[in-house]
Amino acid sequence: MNENKAITYSLLAHIRNSGTLMKGPVDVFVPLIKRTLNQINSKGILKGESILEIQNEANLMYSIDFPIPVLKIILNQIANEVNIGDEQNFIINKDSSFILKAFYFEDFEEKIQESKRDAENLEKIFIDFCKLKNIEVSNKTSIFDFIDKNKISISKYLSNNQDPNGIDYTIEAQFVEFFKKIPKVFDVVRRIYLGSIISSFLEYKTENFTQDVELLFDTNFIISLIDLNTPESTHTCKKLIEVGKNLGFKLTILSDTIEETKALIKKKAENFTNTFLTRKINPEDLYNACERRDLNSSDLERIIDNLDDSVKSFGISIYSFTERLKTSAKNSTELEKFKKIRTNHFSALHDTIAILYVKEKRTKKIREFEKVNCWFVNNSSSHELEDFKDFEKYSYEYQKETIRVDELLNILWLSNPRLNTNIENEDLIDIGLSSIVAHTLNDSLPKASIIRELDQNIQKYRADVITDKDILNISSRISNRQIKNISDFNNLANTNSVEFQKKLKEESLIQEKEEKERIEKFDKLYERFEKEINILDKVKSNFKTKEISLNEKSEQLENQKQQLSNEQNQNKIKIDNLSNELEKERKEKNEILKNLIAENREKFIENEIAKWKNKSLKQLMYCGIVMICAITYFLYLAEWKIDNCIYVYENYKNNFLITALITIVGFIFTFFILWDFRGKHYNHSNIKAFKDLIKIPEDLK
Incomplete structure (x- = not known):
C-alpha cells in the first residue's frame, strides 16, 4: 500500500x-x-x-x-x-x-511504470541505509510514511484529524538528510513529497477561504526571520511574510515577544565563548548562524538594539497594549499549564497572553480552518513544542491557536496554488522537506537544558583529556541517539569528574571506530548504488535511444506525410485556382447574358408599351379624319344651297341634321379616345400598371 x-x-x-x-x-x-x-x-x-x-x-x-x-x-x-x-x-x-x-x-x-521503478529502488536503498545504521527493518518501517508525515500533520487542520504520536522517524529523516547530496535519489523523494501535499486537496475546502487573517508571530519566528537560525528557516519565514503581504494578511507581534527575543539573544551573547557541544548537536542553534554569518557577541548586541526597527522593516506591527492581557493571564488555567512546560515564568506568561490574544480575535471556537481569522505562528522544533501538543489535546475538534510556519504555507498553497501567493512547487518542497527533517531530528535530541548542562560539565572538567575531536564524536553520538542517558553523565560529573572524563573518552573512541566502519559501509553502499543507477541509466538510455529512433522514424513518416500533404495542398490550390478562374468566367458570362437579357427585356417592354400607346393614337387619327370629313361635307353643302333658293334649302336642312348627328357622335367618340390617349401617354400610374401586366417571354426572364 x-x-x-x-x-x-x-x-x-x-x-x-x-x-x-x-x-x-x-x-x-x-x-x-x-x-x-x-x-x-x-x-x-x-x-x-x-x-x-x-x-x-x-x-x-x-x-x-x-x-x-x-x-x-x-x-x-x-x-x-x-x-x-x-x-x-x-x-x-x-x-x-x-x-x-x-x-x-x-x-x-509509461510514467506509472517509471514511478514504480523509482519507488522500489528508493525503498531498497532505504533498507540498505537502515542496515548500515544497524537498525532492524520491520514491515512497519517505510520511507514513504515519513515523506507523508507533513500531509498527516496538516490534516489535523484540514479535517480535524489527530496527529498520530509515538512514531519515531529519526532514521527516515537521517536518510533524507544524507541523500540530499545525491540528486538521483532526492528527486524521487521530492516528487513523492509534492504528490502527498497535492493529495491533501481531497480534504481541503477552498470555496469559503477567508483572506481577512491576522498572523501573530512567536519568538522563534522572529529569530529565524532575522537570520539567526538555519538558512532554510530564514527562507521559510521570509516566504510567509511575502505571501501574507500578497494576500492582505495583517502581520503582528506582541511587544512582550520583542522583549523575549532580546532576552534570548542577550543570553546567547553573554555565553558566546562558553558553549561548544550545543551548536554541534543542534544545527538550528543560534551560534551556528553566528558562525555562518561571522558574527560575534558585539554583533548580537547591535542586533538587539535594532530589533524593533528590523521587525518593522518586514511590515510587522508591534502591539504594545498587553497589560490587560497580562491581568487576564495571571488567573488563567493556560498560565498554570504553561508553567509546567516553559523554562521560566516570563516565557510562560508570554505564551499565555499570545494565546489569549488569538482567542479574543477569534471570539469563538472554530472548527473549519478556512474560517480562522487569527493564528499564533511559530517556527519551533524544540521539545517545548512537543510538550505543547499535550496541552492542546482537547482542541482537535476545534482549530487550535498555534500553527507552524511550514504547515501554514502548505495550506495556503493548497487554498489555491494558482493564486498570486508566490509559492512555487520548488519552494513548497524545499520548505516542507527541510521542516520535517529538522523537526524530526530535533525531536530525537535530549532537551536543550540537559545538553547545556552536559556542555557546561565538559567545559568544566575536560582538562587535557577531552579534546575538541572527542566533543565532536560525542555530539555525533548524541545526534544519532547512540547516547540516551545524558542525565547519567551529568550526575556522574557532579560526583566523580575523573570517571566522567573516562566515560566521555570511551564514547568518543567507540564513535571513532563506528565512524570508520560506517564510512566504509557507506562507500560500498554508494558504489553499489552508483552501479545500480548506472545499470538503470543504461536501460533508460537504451530505451531512450529506441524511443529517439522511433521518434525519428515517426518524424520521417510525419515529414513524408507532410510533404505528400503539401503536394496535395499545392494540387488542391491549383485546382482551386482553375475552378476559381472558371467560376469567374462563368460569372462574367452569366453577367453578360444577364445584362443582355435585361436589355432585351427592357426593349420588349418598351415595344409593348409603344404598341399600346400607338393604338390610342391611331384611334384618335381615325376619329379626327371622320370629323374633318363631316365638317367639310357640311360646309360644302351649305355653300351650294345658297345658289338654288327655297327647294335647295329644304334639302340642305335634312342633310344638315344628318351631318350634325354624325358630328356629335364623332365628338363623343373623339372625347373618349382623347381621354384614353391622355391616360396612355401622360398618366404614369396607368403606364406602370400596364407595364406590370405585360407577360414576359421565358427567354427574357
Missing part, C-alpha cells in the same frame, strides 16, 4: 508539473479517475448502481481516499468532456448510478 501510494504521489507531481490547462483544484485528479474508468471498462463493466464502485476501484489503484463529494465533481467534469453531441459515453444519473459505454485512457502508463 505504501509503495502504491508513493507511485500515486509521484504521478500527481508529474501531472501538476506538466498540467498547463488546470483551472481548478480537482483538475490534477481528473487523469487518475479517467484511468480508473478505463480500468473498469476493460473489465467489461458497462454500468453500476453507485459511484461507490468507482470510488472503491480508485482507492485500490491509488491507495488514497476520494471523498464522494469530490469524486462527483471530477466525474461530472469528465462526463462533460467526453460526451459530445448525441454520443453519450459516460452518464452519471441523479441516483448516483452510472453508465459507461466506452472509455479509453492510457496516457500515463
Whole structure:
C-alpha cells in the first residue's frame, strides 16, 4: 500500500508539473479517475448502481481516499468532456448510478511504470541505509510514511484529524538528510513529497477561504526571520511574510515577544565563548548562524538594539497594549499549564497572553480552518513544542491557536496554488522537506537544558583529556541517539569528574571506530548504488535511444506525410485556382447574358408599351379624319344651297341634321379616345400598371 501510494504521489507531481490547462483544484485528479474508468471498462463493466464502485476501484489503484463529494465533481467534469453531441459515453444519473459505454485512457502508463521503478529502488536503498545504521527493518518501517508525515500533520487542520504520536522517524529523516547530496535519489523523494501535499486537496475546502487573517508571530519566528537560525528557516519565514503581504494578511507581534527575543539573544551573547557541544548537536542553534554569518557577541548586541526597527522593516506591527492581557493571564488555567512546560515564568506568561490574544480575535471556537481569522505562528522544533501538543489535546475538534510556519504555507498553497501567493512547487518542497527533517531530528535530541548542562560539565572538567575531536564524536553520538542517558553523565560529573572524563573518552573512541566502519559501509553502499543507477541509466538510455529512433522514424513518416500533404495542398490550390478562374468566367458570362437579357427585356417592354400607346393614337387619327370629313361635307353643302333658293334649302336642312348627328357622335367618340390617349401617354400610374401586366417571354426572364 505504501509503495502504491508513493507511485500515486509521484504521478500527481508529474501531472501538476506538466498540467498547463488546470483551472481548478480537482483538475490534477481528473487523469487518475479517467484511468480508473478505463480500468473498469476493460473489465467489461458497462454500468453500476453507485459511484461507490468507482470510488472503491480508485482507492485500490491509488491507495488514497476520494471523498464522494469530490469524486462527483471530477466525474461530472469528465462526463462533460467526453460526451459530445448525441454520443453519450459516460452518464452519471441523479441516483448516483452510472453508465459507461466506452472509455479509453492510457496516457500515463509509461510514467506509472517509471514511478514504480523509482519507488522500489528508493525503498531498497532505504533498507540498505537502515542496515548500515544497524537498525532492524520491520514491515512497519517505510520511507514513504515519513515523506507523508507533513500531509498527516496538516490534516489535523484540514479535517480535524489527530496527529498520530509515538512514531519515531529519526532514521527516515537521517536518510533524507544524507541523500540530499545525491540528486538521483532526492528527486524521487521530492516528487513523492509534492504528490502527498497535492493529495491533501481531497480534504481541503477552498470555496469559503477567508483572506481577512491576522498572523501573530512567536519568538522563534522572529529569530529565524532575522537570520539567526538555519538558512532554510530564514527562507521559510521570509516566504510567509511575502505571501501574507500578497494576500492582505495583517502581520503582528506582541511587544512582550520583542522583549523575549532580546532576552534570548542577550543570553546567547553573554555565553558566546562558553558553549561548544550545543551548536554541534543542534544545527538550528543560534551560534551556528553566528558562525555562518561571522558574527560575534558585539554583533548580537547591535542586533538587539535594532530589533524593533528590523521587525518593522518586514511590515510587522508591534502591539504594545498587553497589560490587560497580562491581568487576564495571571488567573488563567493556560498560565498554570504553561508553567509546567516553559523554562521560566516570563516565557510562560508570554505564551499565555499570545494565546489569549488569538482567542479574543477569534471570539469563538472554530472548527473549519478556512474560517480562522487569527493564528499564533511559530517556527519551533524544540521539545517545548512537543510538550505543547499535550496541552492542546482537547482542541482537535476545534482549530487550535498555534500553527507552524511550514504547515501554514502548505495550506495556503493548497487554498489555491494558482493564486498570486508566490509559492512555487520548488519552494513548497524545499520548505516542507527541510521542516520535517529538522523537526524530526530535533525531536530525537535530549532537551536543550540537559545538553547545556552536559556542555557546561565538559567545559568544566575536560582538562587535557577531552579534546575538541572527542566533543565532536560525542555530539555525533548524541545526534544519532547512540547516547540516551545524558542525565547519567551529568550526575556522574557532579560526583566523580575523573570517571566522567573516562566515560566521555570511551564514547568518543567507540564513535571513532563506528565512524570508520560506517564510512566504509557507506562507500560500498554508494558504489553499489552508483552501479545500480548506472545499470538503470543504461536501460533508460537504451530505451531512450529506441524511443529517439522511433521518434525519428515517426518524424520521417510525419515529414513524408507532410510533404505528400503539401503536394496535395499545392494540387488542391491549383485546382482551386482553375475552378476559381472558371467560376469567374462563368460569372462574367452569366453577367453578360444577364445584362443582355435585361436589355432585351427592357426593349420588349418598351415595344409593348409603344404598341399600346400607338393604338390610342391611331384611334384618335381615325376619329379626327371622320370629323374633318363631316365638317367639310357640311360646309360644302351649305355653300351650294345658297345658289338654288327655297327647294335647295329644304334639302340642305335634312342633310344638315344628318351631318350634325354624325358630328356629335364623332365628338363623343373623339372625347373618349382623347381621354384614353391622355391616360396612355401622360398618366404614369396607368403606364406602370400596364407595364406590370405585360407577360414576359421565358427567354427574357
